[in-house]
Amino acid sequence: MTKSADHPQETLRLDGFLPYRLSVLSNAVSRKIADMYEREFDISIWQWRIIAVLGESDGLTSTEVANRTLMDKPAVSRAAASLTERNIISRKSDDADRRKAELRLTDKGREIYAAIKPRALAYERELLASLSPEESRMLHGLLTRLSHIASPDRNLWSETGE
Amino acid sequence: MTKSADHPQETLRLDGFLPYRLSVLSNAVSRKIADMYEREFDISIWQWRIIAVLGESDGLTSTEVANRTLMDKPAVSRAAASLTERNIISRKSDDADRRKAELRLTDKGREIYAAIKPRALAYERELLASLSPEESRMLHGLLTRLSHIASPDRNLWSETGE
DNA sequence: TCATAATAGTTGCATTTGCAACTAAATCAA
DNA sequence: TTGATTTAGTTGCAAATGCAACTATTATGA
Numbered sequence: 001m002t003k004s005a006d007h008p009q010e011t012l013r014l015d016g017f018l019p020y021r022l023s024v025l026s027n028a029v030s031r032k033i034a035d036m037y038e039r040e041f042d043i044s045i046w047q048w049r050i051i052a053v054l055g056e057s058d059g060l061t062s063t064e065v066a067n068r069t070l071m072d073k074p075a076v077s078r079a080a081a082s083l084t085e086r087n088i089i090s091r092k093s094d095d096a097d098r099r100k101a102e103l104r105l106t107d108k109g110r111e112i113y114a115a116i117k118p119r120a121l122a123y124e125r126e127l128l129a130s131l132s133p134e135e136s137r138m139l140h141g142l143l144t145r146l147s148h149i150a151s152p153d154r155n156l157w158s159e160t161g162e
Numbered sequence: 163m164t165k166s167a168d169h170p171q172e173t174l175r176l177d178g179f180l181p182y183r184l185s186v187l188s189n190a191v192s193r194k195i196a197d198m199y200e201r202e203f204d205i206s207i208w209q210w211r212i213i214a215v216l217g218e219s220d221g222l223t224s225t226e227v228a229n230r231t232l233m234d235k236p237a238v239s240r241a242a243a244s245l246t247e248r249n250i251i252s253r254k255s256d257d258a259d260r261r262k263a264e265l266r267l268t269d270k271g272r273e274i275y276a277a278i279k280p281r282a283l284a285y286e287r288e289l290l291a292s293l294s295p296e297e298s299r300m301l302h303g304l305l306t307r308l309s310h311i312a313s314p315d316r317n318l319w320s321e322t323g324e
Numbered sequence: 325t326c327a328t329a330a331t332a333g334t335t336g337c338a339t340t341t342g343c344a345a346c347t348a349a350a351t352c353a354a
Numbered sequence: 355t356t357g358a359t360t361t362a363g364t365t366g367c368a369a370a371t372g373c374a375a376c377t378a379t380t381a382t383g384a
Contacts, residue, residue, distance in 0.1 A: 012217070012279050018191075023192050024232050025188070029181045045220050049182070065333060073333065073334085074334075100379095101376065109285060137270070142297060146187055146290075146293075149288065150190040223362075223364060236341090259362085260348085261348065262361095327384090331379080336374090339369080339371080340369105341369085341371085345365085346361100348364080352360085354358100
């Protein structure tokens with residue numbers, strides 16, 4: 001077997017280069033959806049992520065939120081502070097361990113979640129509109145495999161079938 | 163036909179939500195590859211993009227570079243300034259139109275390009291290692307279609323078959 | 325029981341980013 | 355011509371980001 005550098009002079013066109021393509025696509029998508037959150041609900045992407053995970057499973061601590069959203073702790077801390085101030089989430093500190101605090105959506109928070117959710121899903125559908133269901137599944141499968149390689153540590157992307 | 167909101171209560175799990183998945187994957191990939199550029203060559207992502215397009219087609223103006231890399235003009239301006247300072251690219255202002263300047267890789271720039279290129283392609287291969295050639299093609303096709311929808315304006319992502 | 329280490333969350337700060345406003349040069353229109 | 359527009363590129367600045375350092379609290383172990 002030849003050592004390495006088996007790959008002599010492949011071309012490198014930026015717009016065929018996967019990291020570049022992912023970055024451009026992801027930026028375009030994030031921008032667009034962030035504009036919508038911002039314009040219609042005055043909510044940032046980070047705030048939205050927190051609302052989204054709490055909408056699914058209420059009563060998480062900051063650290064748990066950070067793990068699920070892949071945000072770093074300072075980001076969660078600040079976004080949560082602002083949401084608390086706006087009475088969208090509440091924080092109740094744990095009596096047993098006073099370092100911790102449980103975060104929950106308030107009623108207002110639930111309303112906002114209920115309002116954003118269909119808009120978010122609609123945008124996702126729009127994005128996927130030109131893909132068949134099989135292609136869409138394929139896409140998710142491929143993203144999962146790429147994610148395993150890009151961040152092997154993460155336990156996420158587990159095959160969450162149903 | 164029912165009006166809209168045909169889609170009653172779909173679930174919204176963040177880690178099955180396409181914009182989120184793209185963002186997380188793209189960040190992980192960008193981070194990793196940016197670290198490599200930085201550590202081994204002291205080059206930022208933006209600088210790399212400029213080097214990459216000039217490596218393919220030398221003698222572009224800032225505006226052309228901006229269009230091809232989807233960077234904004236200030237970003238190109240600053241990254242190019244720093245590359246010029248480090249003698250990685252040269253700028254020769256156009257005699258006919260003195261607003262313009264052609265950017266070219268210097269010899270040193272070419273060396274750097276030649277050094278980074280295989281590393282970049284190797285990382286891309288690593289990322290794609292678990293995908294078959296057909297899957298890889300499929301992935302690119304899907305990304306192309308998503309990109310059309312996410313940024314319909316862009317003329318890029320043209321079917322650059324061969 | 326007291327010093328050390330670990331954990332939850334916050335604050336501060338330096339860097340990056342994105343965008344608006346600007347300068348310089350060329351074009352267009354009267 | 356020359357005044358108004360357009361284009362190329364730069365500068366400045368406000369906001370977002372990422373990370374290190376910090377406080378407060380709990381756990382560990384001699």
